[in-house]
Amino acid sequence: MEFIQQYKPWLDEKESTAVLEYMQGGGYLTEFKKTQDFAQSLAEYTQSPFCSICSNGTVTLIAALIALGIINKEDEVIVPDYTMVVTANSVIMAGATPIFADVERETICLDFESMKTKVTPRTKAIMLVSINGRYPTKIDEIVAYCKENKIFIVEDAAQSLGCWYKGKHVGTYGDIGSFSFSMPKIITTGQGGALITSNPEWHRKIELIKNFGRESAGIDKHIFYGVNFKFTDLQAVIGIEQMKKLPLRVELKKKNYRLFKDLLKDVKEIEFINTTDDVAPWFNDIIVPEVAPLQDYLKKNGIGSRNFYPVLHTQAPYHQTDKYSPNADFFSNHGLWLPSYTQLTEEEIKYITNTIINFYQK
Numbered sequence: 001m002e003f004i005q006q007y008k009p010w011l012d013e014k015e016s017t018a019v020l021e022y023m024q025g026g027g028y029l030t031e032f033k034k035t036q037d038f039a040q041s042l043a044e045y046t047q048s049p050f051c052s053i054c055s056n057g058t059v060t061l062i063a064a065l066i067a068l069g070i071i072n073k074e075d076e077v078i079v080p081d082y083t084m085v086v087t088a089n090s091v092i093m094a095g096a097t098p099i100f101a102d103v104e105r106e107t108i109c110l111d112f113e114s115m116k117t118k119v120t121p122r123t124k125a126i127m128l129v130s131i132n133g134r135y136p137t138k139i140d141e142i143v144a145y146c147k148e149n150k151i152f153i154v155e156d157a158a159q160s161l162g163c164w165y166k167g168k169h170v171g172t173y174g175d176i177g178s179f180s181f182s183m184p185k186i187i188t189t190g191q192g193g194a195l196i197t198s199n200p201e202w203h204r205k206i207e208l209i210k211n212f213g214r215e216s217a218g219i220d221k222h223i224f225y226g227v228n229f230k231f232t233d234l235q236a237v238i239g240i241e242q243m244k245k246l247p248l249r250v251e252l253k254k255k256n257y258r259l260f261k262d263l264l265k266d267v268k269e270i271e272f273i274n275t276t277d278d279v280a281p282w283f284n285d286i287i288v289p290e291v292a293p294l295q296d297y298l299k300k301n302g303i304g305s306r307n308f309y310p311v312l313h314t315q316a317p318y319h320q321t322d323k324y325s326p327n328a329d330f331f332s333n334h335g336l337w338l339p340s341y342t343q344l345t346e347e348e349i350k351y352i353t354n355t356i357i358n359f360y361q362k
């Protein structure tokens with residue numbers, strides 16, 4: 001069996017044909033009608049009134065914060081201590097200050113009690129990160145608390161396209177939701193991101209921010225602060241084809257995750273995070289006593305894997321020796337992402353799980 005990568009994109013002749021037709025049709029490449037069509041398909045899928053497409057899923061977070069007016073160093077934004085570093089980086093780049101809170105042991109998502117201890121009069125927003133498509137167990141309490149205390153919620157739902165909670169798509173419980181289309185995501189345009197909201201004013205500001213603050217495209221009258229966060233129609237052509245495949249991929253993600261859980265259910269060393277049927281997990285994640293020995297064994301047997309993110313407060317830009325987030329630390333030290341590309345075959349999954357079983361039976 002060939003080496004099983006931890007992740008790889010899924011493209012076929014549909015995308016290549018669409019790109020060729022677009023190129024031969026005299027497309028201008030830059031953001032235009034195809035990007036609008038891509039945005040509309042995402043708005044319809046997530047059942048959100050407004051959607052903006054940007055160049056990646058980092059600048060989407062920056063644009064969201066700026067649109068909400070969170071741009072001063074005195075403005076604090078609470079960020080889970082366990083998440084990809086760009087969640088915190090976006091706060092810095094918007095001009096505000098990230099404040100780290102711990103995550104739940106049950107979900108790897110923001111812990112409500114820890115979050116409340118971090119709230120100050122300067123707290124303007126929280127970054128609600130739906131790690132691997134999951135919400136915190138107390139999502140309803142978080143939303144109610146933030147509404148009562150006039151704290152914005154920016155949902156970093158980069159990993160969550162195709163995931164739902166109580167009939168609503170993840171990313172729609174907050175004020176603005178952000179998605180990513182980088183290579184490992186369930187659909188990809190190489191790089192790219194999207195922002196959804198139900199607020200027309202914030203949507204209008206996002207559209208201004210991503211296009212130099214221009215009043216309208218091609219008109220050099222600037223009515224708001226802005227930069228170039230625009231997408232390209234060439235990428236949008238790929239995105240439109242990828243969106244057509246999203247429903248199937250959601251079901252495959254769920255099926256593969258269930259198969260991993262079933263085949264590894266008797267391995268006492270392995271823990272799975274509770275995942276509801278509404279979640280299409282981005283990565284097939286497991287918790288193990290020691291990551292490195294298992295990871296080395298998998299690699300020797302032709303299987304790729306990837307460590308969980310490091311805890312943010314330990315990283316050079318945020319190194320804070322007086323901080324301690326026990327749950328975030330635990331997941332960072334014990335989490336492993338197994339191969340997770342959507343087109344994994346049942347044969348490959350059985351080979352991976354048998355290899356893991358053999359490792360723990362040594």
